[in-house]
Amino acid sequence: xxxxxxxxxLCVAALGALACSSTPEPTTxxxxxxxxxxxxxxxxxxATATAAxxATATAAxxxxxxxxxPPVAAVAATPILQGMGATEAPGMKADGxxxxxxxxxxQVLEQDINISAGKCYTIVGIGIGVQELDIQLVxxxxxxxxPVVLAQDSTTGAAATLGGKSSGCWKNPLPIGGPGxxxxxxxxxxxxAAAQVFSK
Numbered sequence: 001x002x003x004x005x006x007x008x009x010l011c012v013a014a015l016g017a018l019a020c021s022s023t024p025e026p027t028t029x030x031x032x033x034x035x036x037x038x039x040x041x042x043x044x045x046x047a048t049a050t051a052a053x054x055a056t057a058t059a060a061x062x063x064x065x066x067x068x069x070p071p072v073a074a075v076a077a078t079p080i081l082q083g084m085g086a087t088e089a090p091g092m093k094a095d096g097x098x099x100x101x102x103x104x105x106x107q108v109l110e111q112d113i114n115i116s117a118g119k120c121y122t123i124v125g126i127g128i129g130v131q132e133l134d135i136q137l138v139x140x141x142x143x144x145x146x147p148v149v150l151a152q153d154s155t156t157g158a159a160a161t162l163g164g165k166s167s168g169c170w171k172n173p174l175p176i177g178g179p180g181x182x183x184x185x186x187x188x189x190x191x192x193a194a195a196q197v198f199s200k
Contacts, residue, residue: 066101066109066184069192074100077194080126085198088164089122092198100194103130103186113197115139115150115180120169122198123182127158129191135162136183137170147181158189169200 077098085092101109115121115137127133138147151170153162163170184195 061106064107066103066107068109069100069102071097074098074194081124081194081196084124085196088124088161089198092122092200095197095199098194098196100192102192104190105186105188107186109184111182113180113182114177115172116177117172117175119199120171121163122169123162123195125160125184125193125195127191127193129189130158130186130193131189132187133158133160133193134185134187135160137162137180138183139178139180
């Protein structure tokens with residue numbers, strides 16, 4: 001089929017050249033712009049080829065909020081998150097419960113956290129359908145100021161770890177605590193993602 005489309009314009013051009021070299025009977029057809037006695041390819045109606053519409057992946061605008069999953073349902077992810085915590089956060093305890101959301105690509109889910117003075121934090125997350133899950137820990141110095149990114153994961157794929165075994169947990173360097181947030185982002189793919197904070 002592709003060969004036909006490549007050859008067709010050449011055939012039309014050749015046909016026009018042959019037609020212009022011949023001398024048929026004069027015509028007074030007003031739709032023929034060629035001089036009398038000639039019938040040129042320019043007079044032939046041409047069809048405009050249009051490309052078929054292509055389907056595009058549906059993605060939410062970057063930064064829009066994912067649909068939170070009720071806490072009771074998020075508990076279903078506890079065994080997986082606890083297993084990740086045992087590997088990535090040995091000796092640490094769960095800080096609050098797990099949280100989860102239904103994501104479209106590009107959406108984020110925020111979870112409030114109290115960042116305590118001198119504590120060390122590890123956050124693990126897992127996605128189902130989400131191909132690239134990212135985690136950030138941010139502080140909120142004041143309502144009028146934008147959040148400040150304190151740490152973010154450097155892992156790739158559906159499983160994400162911030163402050164894991166390889167890099168060490170993230171420790172609050174300040175002598176005082178304050179409000180913060182954990183931000184989950186479905187950077188690529190769509191589905192459900194859950195996370196758990198561990199601290200010591």
